[in-house]
Amino acid sequence: MTELCLEINRADKAFPGVQALSKANFKLKKGSIHALLGENGAGKSTLIKIITGIHKQDHGDLLINNSARVLNTPNDATLYGISVVHQERNLIRRFSVGENLMLNNLPRNHFGLIDYKEIAIQSKKWLEIMDLNIDPATLVSDLTVAKMQLCEIAKALSLKSKILLLDEPTSSLSPQESENLFLLLKKIVRDEGVSIVFVSHKLEEVFSICDEVTVLRDGKNACTSEKIENLNRKKLVKLMIGRDEQIVRAKSQNSKNKNLVLKLNNVKSEIGHRDINLELHESEIVGLYGLVGAGRTELAKCLIGIEKIVSGDVEINGLKQTIHSPKTALEKFRIGYISEDRKKEGLILIHNVLDNSSITVWSKIKKAFGYVTDGMISMKVTPYIQQLEVKTPSNYQLISNLSGGNQQKISVVKWLAAGTDILIIDEPTVGIDIKTKAYLHKLIIELAETGTSIILISSDMPEMIGLADRILVMKDFKISGEVNNNHNYDKTSAAIMEYIHD
Amino acid sequence: MTKKLPNFMFTNQFGLFCIVIIFVIIFSSITDGFTSRFNIYALSRVVAIDIMIGLAMMVVILTGGLNLALGAIGVCAAMFGGWCMETMGIPVIPSIFLILGMGSFLGYINGVITVKTGVHSFIVTLATMSIYFGLMTMLTEAEAFRRLPASFTDFGSIKLFNKYVSPLLIISVTACLTLFYLFKFTDIGRKLIAAGANPDAAELSGISVNTMFIYCHMLSGFLGAVAAIMLTTRIGAAIPSMAGQLGMDWLLPAFLAPVIGGTLLSGGKLSVFGTMLGAILVTLITNGLYLIDVGEFWIRFFLGIILLIAVILDKTREHFTLKSVIVS
Numbered sequence: 001m002t003e004l005c006l007e008i009n010r011a012d013k014a015f016p017g018v019q020a021l022s023k024a025n026f027k028l029k030k031g032s033i034h035a036l037l038g039e040n041g042a043g044k045s046t047l048i049k050i051i052t053g054i055h056k057q058d059h060g061d062l063l064i065n066n067s068a069r070v071l072n073t074p075n076d077a078t079l080y081g082i083s084v085v086h087q088e089r090n091l092i093r094r095f096s097v098g099e100n101l102m103l104n105n106l107p108r109n110h111f112g113l114i115d116y117k118e119i120a121i122q123s124k125k126w127l128e129i130m131d132l133n134i135d136p137a138t139l140v141s142d143l144t145v146a147k148m149q150l151c152e153i154a155k156a157l158s159l160k161s162k163i164l165l166l167d168e169p170t171s172s173l174s175p176q177e178s179e180n181l182f183l184l185l186k187k188i189v190r191d192e193g194v195s196i197v198f199v200s201h202k203l204e205e206v207f208s209i210c211d212e213v214t215v216l217r218d219g220k221n222a223c224t225s226e227k228i229e230n231l232n233r234k235k236l237v238k239l240m241i242g243r244d245e246q247i248v249r250a251k252s253q254n255s256k257n258k259n260l261v262l263k264l265n266n267v268k269s270e271i272g273h274r275d276i277n278l279e280l281h282e283s284e285i286v287g288l289y290g291l292v293g294a295g296r297t298e299l300a301k302c303l304i305g306i307e308k309i310v311s312g313d314v315e316i317n318g319l320k321q322t323i324h325s326p327k328t329a330l331e332k333f334r335i336g337y338i339s340e341d342r343k344k345e346g347l348i349l350i351h352n353v354l355d356n357s358s359i360t361v362w363s364k365i366k367k368a369f370g371y372v373t374d375g376m377i378s379m380k381v382t383p384y385i386q387q388l389e390v391k392t393p394s395n396y397q398l399i400s401n402l403s404g405g406n407q408q409k410i411s412v413v414k415w416l417a418a419g420t421d422i423l424i425i426d427e428p429t430v431g432i433d434i435k436t437k438a439y440l441h442k443l444i445i446e447l448a449e450t451g452t453s454i455i456l457i458s459s460d461m462p463e464m465i466g467l468a469d470r471i472l473v474m475k476d477f478k479i480s481g482e483v484n485n486n487h488n489y490d491k492t493s494a495a496i497m498e499y500i501h502d
Numbered sequence: 503m504t505k506k507l508p509n510f511m512f513t514n515q516f517g518l519f520c521i522v523i524i525f526v527i528i529f530s531s532i533t534d535g536f537t538s539r540f541n542i543y544a545l546s547r548v549v550a551i552d553i554m555i556g557l558a559m560m561v562v563i564l565t566g567g568l569n570l571a572l573g574a575i576g577v578c579a580a581m582f583g584g585w586c587m588e589t590m591g592i593p594v595i596p597s598i599f600l601i602l603g604m605g606s607f608l609g610y611i612n613g614v615i616t617v618k619t620g621v622h623s624f625i626v627t628l629a630t631m632s633i634y635f636g637l638m639t640m641l642t643e644a645e646a647f648r649r650l651p652a653s654f655t656d657f658g659s660i661k662l663f664n665k666y667v668s669p670l671l672i673i674s675v676t677a678c679l680t681l682f683y684l685f686k687f688t689d690i691g692r693k694l695i696a697a698g699a700n701p702d703a704a705e706l707s708g709i710s711v712n713t714m715f716i717y718c719h720m721l722s723g724f725l726g727a728v729a730a731i732m733l734t735t736r737i738g739a740a741i742p743s744m745a746g747q748l749g750m751d752w753l754l755p756a757f758l759a760p761v762i763g764g765t766l767l768s769g770g771k772l773s774v775f776g777t778m779l780g781a782i783l784v785t786l787i788t789n790g791l792y793l794i795d796v797g798e799f800w801i802r803f804f805l806g807i808i809l810l811i812a813v814i815l816d817k818t819r820e821h822f823t824l825k826s827v828i829v830s
Contacts, residue, residue: 304706306705306706325705325710326705326706326707326708327708327709327710330707330708331708337706339703344700344702344703345702345703345706346703346706347700347703348696348700348703348704348770349700350699350700350766350770351695351696351699351770355692355696355828359692359696359703359704359707359709360708362689362692362693363689363708366688366689369688370688370689370690370691372687372688372689372692373687414707418708
């Protein structure tokens with residue numbers, strides 16, 4: 001049996017309100033390429049962060065070359081030969097390739113100054129391993145994205161790394177560049193004796209280069225070190241998404257003959273959306289599904305006027321409109337946006353429950369000379385706070401003292417109180433306990449039934465299939481397909497996956 | 503509807519109030535003349551202006567920013583007023599409106615530049631401080647306006663309440679009450695605070711954050727102009743050096759009052775009455791130290807130390823006071 005170079009046994013990791021990993025196992029064989037798969041939120045990133053010393057597991061062991069280790073900082077991980085090649089580039093763009101490669105161990109000359117000749121000689125060696133025929137004096141900012149990535153791998157190798165973590169390495173590469181990368185990866189595994197953990201949403205890549213697969217689902221292992229030969233695409237998809245959990249489902253309805261409240265015609269945005277066509281009817285829930293970075297949140301921000309739409313039409317209730325700002329969106333068109341990032345964009349953490357839940361209604365309930373009191377506000381929002389069963393000692397409690405679920409309820413309350421016609425709900429249940437999650441699902445369905453039109457952005461497949469009437473799949477700032485949701489999990493999820501992975 | 507009033511004993515303002523009382527007791531027992539009618543009257547004239555300057559800074563700190571140009575705006579407004587009344591012969595009341603308009607306008611420029619460029623107001627107002635003051639010096643050729651209408655300058659020497667109190671203090675207290683009302687009981691006040699606390703969240707909740715920030719800078723300029731009018735009536739003339747080089751003499755009291763008073767430096771929480779108490783405390787300490795005769799440099803030394811302590815408290819304050827109070 002081949003030796004293991006990295007082993008994680010029964011690792012648990014909890015964050016406030018969510019169990020990110022429970023008894024997760026991971027075994028990496030020396031000289032292998034191992035795929036780590038799972039949906040968004042399945043615990044992949046947490047596991048990677050444990051391996052790289054950013055987080056520490058609550059329970060469970062981490063073994064490197066068969067001896068138990070404790071990684072307190074990312075630096076510890078580097079010392080034990082673990083390197084990550086991130087989605088975001090870790091190179092300093094204004095430094096040269098050579099400087100970047102040698103940054104942790106810059107060669108000095110007799111006067112203690114940096115020896116640039118030596119940098120060139122040493123870095124050349126690592127660049128050659130990666131088949132990079134570039135001058136070490138080239139500035140990183142002058143390289144293509146693909147070459148930057150290869151430089152990053154070269155840097156990891158120069159740090160004597162024996163375990164490389166590649167997180168979505170091909171997300172910004174062309175097929176040709178990806179192909180080239182895979183050849184090089186196979187080569188360094190063979191020649192340099194490194195082992196690779198490969199994280200990707202593109203299943204065909206997994207089949208083309210990986211030896212073994214570990215799938216995480218809800219923080220648990222759906223499979224551990226399964227040989228790639230024993231799997232096929234269908235089995236793998238099932239391992240990733242198949243779950244028994246019964247979730248709230250909206251009744252199937254036919255919205256097509258209801259009023260069209262929002263229509264996007266070939267919308268193009270300043271930040272890169274192209275050919276966006278979208279129709280939203282009264283009382284309809286339209287889902288936007290896609291991977292992180294597909295442009296869903298950004299599309300929502302175009303709709304509320306934060307990002308600019310450069311061409312195409314936005315029609316609201318049949319009339320062409322321009323939305324300049326969230327203020328116009330709310331006051332003129334009654335469109336609201338519940339942010340995915342409730343701590344940064346949703347709530348004012350240093351303010352109390354009352355102010356947070358009423359921020360959208362102050363202008364509406366003010367009397368002459370802008371007169372507004374806590375009492376008037378309380379009359380307006382307390383019914384909603386009670387309806388949503390927000391657990392808070394009083395309306396004057398600081399929002400940061402509430403649990404994640406209750407905070408999320410408050411960011412919903414403020415839009416309920418505002419009484420919007422169109423509500424864009426972005427990842428409503430991330431990091432939220434199961435009970436509140438089910439409650440919020442019910443609430444979203446009720447809202448739709450009482451006439452609100454909803455655009456639901458979610459990376460949670462069961463949530464999406466449970467709630468949405470229609471699902472638009474987004475990829476690379478475009479809509480890659482539309483799925484009519486009949487709430488049949490297997491069929492719909494397979495249809496969505498087709499649009500994402502092809 | 504259950505409304506729990508915060509226990510005032512735990513508020514920052516109550517603590518400040520106690521410190522003020524302690525200093526009053528100390529200074530009145532170790533110095534002669536601290537409680538004399540003359541000294542109290544003099545104190546009331548000084549503290550009135552310090553309160554106004556503190557409020558002017560407070561409304562920009564609310565946005566998480568600073569207004570270094572505050573003193574320069576004050577001097578420019580005062581000199582503009584002197585020109586209106588002395589050179590142009592405009593009557594006092596219209597001149598006062600023009601002065602307030604000038605202060606607001608200079609604040610507006612600060613606000614617009616800050617918002618449009620996205621540069622921190624520290625840099626923007628550092629630049630405009632120099633620009634405003636420089637322009638003013640060029641236009642006036644650094645000549646003071648010393649022949650202001652008597653009805654204007656006399657106001658500064660009126661004595662009220664058995665000759666103990668200057669009417670200037672009444673203006674400052676009225677300003678405090680008005681600002682408290684604005685922030686506590688109006689939608690615009692709440693929006694100003696929300697925008698300062700978390701601009702992203704406020705913007706997404708339908709508040710025009712840029713407009714709010716511009717309002718704050720305008721309000722700062724307006725209050726600075728009020729302080730300038732008060733200072734002009736007190737000294738009886740509009741003088742280019744009335745607030746020191748570039749108006750920088752105002753900066754220390756301007757920061758001390760709100761920061762001691764409990765206005766959060768990162769924005770989003772403010773205390774109008776805390777600023778008032780802070781200004782009172784600073785004036786008391788300065789005045790008391792003068793009477794003890796410790797010398798100008800020691801007073802600056804102590805005020806610097808107090809500012810540092812107040813800033814450190816700003817970081818730790820959260821742990822021992824009621825956090826849920828947003829306006830006080």
